[in-house]
Amino acid sequence: MTIPHRYVGCDICKHHLDLYDATAKRHWRIANDAAAIKTLAAELAATGAFLIMEATGGYDRSLRHTLAAAGVGFRRINPMMARRFAEARGARAKTDALDARMLADFGTLFRPAADPAPDAKRETLTALARRRDQLVAMRAAEKTRLKEAEDPAVKDSLLERISLLDSRIRRLEQTIQARLKADADIAAQARLLQTAPGIGPVAATILIALMPELGRTSPKRIAALAGLAPYNRDSGRRQGSRACSGGRTRVRRALYMAALAAARTCPRMQRFYLRIVERTGAKKPALIAVARKLLTCLNAMIRDQKAWT
Numbered sequence: 001m002t003i004p005h006r007y008v009g010c011d012i013c014k015h016h017l018d019l020y021d022a023t024a025k026r027h028w029r030i031a032n033d034a035a036a037i038k039t040l041a042a043e044l045a046a047t048g049a050f051l052i053m054e055a056t057g058g059y060d061r062s063l064r065h066t067l068a069a070a071g072v073g074f075r076r077i078n079p080m081m082a083r084r085f086a087e088a089r090g091a092r093a094k095t096d097a098l099d100a101r102m103l104a105d106f107g108t109l110f111r112p113a114a115d116p117a118p119d120a121k122r123e124t125l126t127a128l129a130r131r132r133d134q135l136v137a138m139r140a141a142e143k144t145r146l147k148e149a150e151d152p153a154v155k156d157s158l159l160e161r162i163s164l165l166d167s168r169i170r171r172l173e174q175t176i177q178a179r180l181k182a183d184a185d186i187a188a189q190a191r192l193l194q195t196a197p198g199i200g201p202v203a204a205t206i207l208i209a210l211m212p213e214l215g216r217t218s219p220k221r222i223a224a225l226a227g228l229a230p231y232n233r234d235s236g237r238r239q240g241s242r243a244c245s246g247g248r249t250r251v252r253r254a255l256y257m258a259a260l261a262a263a264r265t266c267p268r269m270q271r272f273y274l275r276i277v278e279r280t281g282a283k284k285p286a287l288i289a290v291a292r293k294l295l296t297c298l299n300a301m302i303r304d305q306k307a308w309t
Contacts, residue, residue, distance in 0.1 A: 008044060009103030010053040011096045012060050018096040021049070022104035027097050037063050041070035050114070052107040054079045054099075064118045073114035075107070082106065116212065121183055125209035128179065132172045132202075133250070139165040176205055195307040196298055197266035198258030206254040207298065215302025222299045227252045228292040252291070259291035269294070 011018040013032065019040070020027045030036040044051060044067070051067060051074040053060055060076070067074050086094075086102045106112075139162055146158040181187050186208060193204040207214060213225060223229040227247020262269040269290055276286035301308065 006047055006049040007104050007107030008049045008051045009100040009105070009107065010051050010063070011099040011103065012053055012056045012063070013096065014059055016096075017063070018100040020097070020100040020104045022101075022108050027100065029096075032059065032062075034062060034066070037066045041066045041072055044072045045070045050074065050107060052077065052103040052112070054082050054103065061118075061123070064115075065120070068117040075112045075115050077103075077106065077112070119212065121179070121186065122209055122212060125176065125179060125186075125205060128172060128176050129202075129205050129209050129250075132169060132176065135165055135169050135172065139169065173201070177201065180205065180208075189302060192301055192305070192307055193298060196258075196262075196294065196301065197269060197308070198261035198294065199298070200258075203254045203258050206250060210248055210251050214299055217299070219296045219299060222295060223292050225251075226255060226292075226295055228255065228288060228295060255291040255295055256287065259287050259294055262294055263287065263290050 006021070006023045008022070009020045015032055016029050017032050017037075017040075018027070018029050030040055043049075049072065051072060053063070053074065053076055055076045055078060064074065064076075082099070082103060085106050086099075089102075089105075091098065091102060142158050142162050142165065146155065146162065149155045149158055180190050189208055190201075190204045193199050193207060194201065199207075211222070211225065213222060217225075220229065225247060227249065229247075259269075263273040263286075264270065272293060273286050273290050276289050277283055280286065297308070300306075
């Protein structure tokens, strides 16, 4: 693999992209539309450039897919990491052009590995799963209001709304299952994941959509990506308690709920959970440990293509 020596930083907005070439010392701006991005991808491919951008939700979707199709390497970095890098260099001013230059400097200094090419099927599953979460949150809010409602007309309105959300959630879940079954590889992966204790259709969908690294990386890295890796908090003579931070919140929530079920229904996980509770006297850290152990097992299952035993 050739290490790229030409890094281009890209600050992404809804209507335009600001770019900075660290080698040519050049800043330019293009429209955030398909035609301009296609021209940019061809230019970057011709010069062997590597593009660094911040994760910006949906505004970078067209850019990522076009770069991957043109064979251009790119890396999305956490916006908080980018901002802290700028502050560490003493840069307090913030403009689109300055952000693009800072991202190019970040690439030149750290030479990050390229992100995997985007998978359209996984991105569709991600969008569907997020929409389901939104509807579930709306239903939970309406149920809370129902408990507090006293007027019959208000109760009827809330019940009608809850019933509508129930039907839409069911319909969306059917769509998700249909999309899972439509792809043989994804369907096989979903069946494999659901052999593990606590992993149902929803958790399997979340893991497939939001953890493409599953089965392709080490147990430690997969735990860190999910936010289930405890970090040290020591200074001088003080030894702080280890705590998890960062990671993919939705994946962590799904694994925590799966750990609750696994600790109740799986003898192996139950024994592991009880040993930690007995040693520490704390139930929540024990459940987090179960979630991490479960994720480690799922990672090995996908890697070896073996069901839970």
